[in-house]
Amino acid sequence: MEVTYAPNGPARLYAFLLRLRPLQQGTLMPFSGELVHGAFLRWLGAAAPDVGVWLHEGQKRRLFTCSSLHFSEPMQPHLRAERENIHLPLDPDKTYTLRLTLLLGELFPLFHKALVRFTLAETKGSHPPFMQFGKQLFLLEEVLLTQDEPTGWTGFTSLGSLVEQAQQTHFGSNASLTLEFASLTTFNRGSIKRGYGSYPLMLPLPEFVFPNLLRRWEDVAPAELTHLVQRERLEHSLQEDGVIIVDYDLKPHHVHFTTHLQRGFLGTCTYQLRGPWEKTTAEAPLTIRQQLYLLAQLAFYSGVGYKTAMGLGQVRLRV
Incomplete structure (x- = not known):
């Protein structure tokens, strides 16, 4: 089946922060951008399989960005951990943040559809994990998309x-x-x-x-x-x-x-x-x-x- 998604929809841009909570204690690579990228494509692909495949294989010019998972570590120790690849602890009592941006208007409703589907599963009491990075499972705590978020890393606009x-x-x-x-x-x-x-x-x-x-x-x-x-x-x-x-x-x-x-x-x-x-x-x-x-x-x-x-x-x- 040929995928017809192309950058001809609403020329809108979005930047989200997702707050995630690990299901259990464990560790994760200090730089996890590669893992986040794969997890996002799998998660989006569950809502729209053709789009997930198209973004991953059929389109070399990426129409989204993913950050690494952000720990609450002070900057200098975290940079040292990244340089030396020291795995960092995950605590179920804490939340961790990642940033996603979408550069194609059609991706936003698909992102929203996947979120709604996940939320409905939660309201039915199944509490499925939201994303998996390596062996670590995470629940979704919050989605931030405002123009006045304190870190200054969220927003939305049009071209x-x-x-x-x-x-x-x-x-x-x-x-x-x-x-x-x-x-x-x-x-x-x-x-x-x-x-x-x-x-x-x-x-x-x-x-x-x-x-x-x-x-x-x-x-x-x-x-x-x-x-x-x-x-x-x-x-x-x-x-x-x-x-x-x-x-x-x-x-x-x-x-x-x-x-x-x-x-x-x-x-x-x-x-x-x-x-x-x-x-x-x-x-x-x-x-x-x-x-x-x-x-x-x-x-x-x-x-x-x-x-x-x-x-x-x-x-x-x-x-």
Whole structure:
């Protein structure tokens, strides 16, 4: 059966937090993005099998992102646990958080359908586990989808709203954007077929960050919006050093997947937007600065870089 789901529905974006409670004591890898990714596809596939298969096999451009399971550990000990792959304890008296984003409008009703189905099973007294990561079973405690959640990692919008915000934002000659790379981020460079093979890029250079976000935009934007971010103009601006790094607080980091160690970086990076002042026209409704701002906003939902569907590249624009 051919799956007809494609990015032609409502151009809406969603970012959820799910609070989960383990059924029993145990341990889990400190970085579990790979496990969360698999569990989410299995869970969604139970509600809509064709969609689960399509997302996993038929569509290389991911239309969702998953975080690793968040423990309440202080940041530095948790980063050490990730680097050394020290499994962390799970306590049934505590809740743990994961973040999901959806970049395809049709996925939201399927997500809602799966939640309702799960809730109905609970009300009938069966209390089925919500998700399984490795050998660990979790119950669903809460779903958060608000614009004012204290951590600032939830929200919902439309691509049209992002465009309107960009149009209403005016930048001076020394404008800048600061991105926070909250989970390990990297870009896979090189090729296993030539030279010395592929390698992870350890810095968020603008010539990698913004073209990556441009591809995400082209993946999810409907035809009437795609042209608003203009590839040739954006690439020319980057080639002419129209975006440069002027400040950063970055650190190298690595996490362990089930089969390999993954290197990358964490922290914040500030980009100065340079170049001549531009007027908008019918052919170019957004200036280059506005296009860059639009892409930086999209990053909150799309993530940036490599393996965003497995916990990497969780990014947001610092205001």
